Amino acid sequence: xxxxxxxxxxxxxxxxxLGNICRSPTAEAxxxxxxxxxxxxxxxxxxxxxxxxxxxxxMADSRSIRHAQKRGYDLTPHxxxxxxxxxxxxxxxIITMDEDNYSNVAALCTTQWKKLxxxxxxxxxxxxxxxxxxxxxxxxxxxxxxxxxxxxxxxxLDFLKxxxxxxxxxxxxx
Ligand code: 4NP
Numbered sequence: 001x002x003x004x005x006x007x008x009x010x011x012x013x014x015x016x017x018l019g020n021i022c023r024s025p026t027a028e029a030x031x032x033x034x035x036x037x038x039x040x041x042x043x044x045x046x047x048x049x050x051x052x053x054x055x056x057x058x059m060a061d062s063r064s065i066r067h068a069q070k071r072g073y074d075l076t077p078h079x080x081x082x083x084x085x086x087x088x089x090x091x092x093x094i095i096t097m098d099e100d101n102y103s104n105v106a107a108l109c110t111t112q113w114k115k116l117x118x119x120x121x122x123x124x125x126x127x128x129x130x131x132x133x134x135x136x137x138x139x140x141x142x143x144x145x146x147x148x149x150x151x152x153x154x155x156x157l158d159f160l161k162x163x164x165x166x167x168x169x170x171x172x173x174x
Contacts, residue, residue, distance in 0.1 A: 011164055012045045013156075014091040015119070016101050020050030020080040021061045023097040023131050023145055027119060029073040030149040034157055043165060047091075049083040051104040056080055061135070067142040071150075088112040095119045095156065098130035120148065122155030 013031065017024035028048040035044050059065070060075040068075045088094065088108060094115050096102040105116055120128050131148050134141035161168075 008043060008165075010045045011043060011093070011160055012091045013047070013093045013095060014083070014087055015046075015048040015095050015097070016051060016083055016105055017048075017097040017131075018050055018052050018101060018133065019055045019061075019135065020048055020082070021055045021058055022064045022134050022142070023149075024048035024050065025060045025075050025078040025080075026064055026068055026073070026145050027095070027097065027131075027149045027153065028078070029068060029075050030146070031153040031156065033073055034153050038157070040157075040161075040165070048078070049081050049087060051083055051101055053082040056082055063134075063139070063142050064145070067139070067146060071146055073146075083108070088115070091115065093117055093160075098133065119152045119156070122153075122159060123148065123151035124155075126151050 015024040015027040015031070025048050028046055032046050035041055035046070058080045060078045060080075065075045083105065085108060088105075088110070089112065092115060094105055094112075095117050096105055097119055102116065102118055106113065109116065118129065120126065120130055126148060128148055131145055132141060134145050
């Protein structure tokens with residue numbers, strides 16, 4: 001085997017919010033870029049979904065696209081989908097944005113509760129325990145979503161590196 005990453009199963013992460021057009025696509029793009037920056041893309045599969053079906057097939061919210069673009073994240077490939085029962089088996093971690101998302105996903109779980117995590121638990125220094133829904137708010141709410149996603153993505157990646165990737169070659173641990 002020429003590449004060490006080929007022998008490691010991918011860590012599968014699903015970010016979940018309500019509509020899958022604002023927060024979870026932002027979390028997905030921020031986490032994906034961080035993983036790319038650290039040269040760890042081969043170790044991850046990353047996706048997002050919503051607990052509601054209002055926007056199935058839609059692009060990310062234009063405000064989310066615009067604010068993310070200013071920080072170098074591309075949300076344009078995203079299409080919204082609803083979380084399905086199979087996702088709970090397939091993904092290793094299901095990361096929710098707020099308490100409603102958490103309880104809605106928990107209600108779908110049969111045996112998979114341990115996979116369910118709150119995104120903001122990975123950034124306790126922010127003082128936020130959830131990402132407020134920006135959908136009916138102004139531009140500052142979209143900036144806050146990005147700020148919180150960037151902080152929590154770092155904490156999540158540190159947690160996953162420690163738990164799953166601690167035997168990586170030194171140059172990939174940075
Ligand atoms: P998201 O935001 O859960 O962060 O994608 C929302 C998007 C749409 C709606 C609510 C929240 N909606 O009511 O349509």
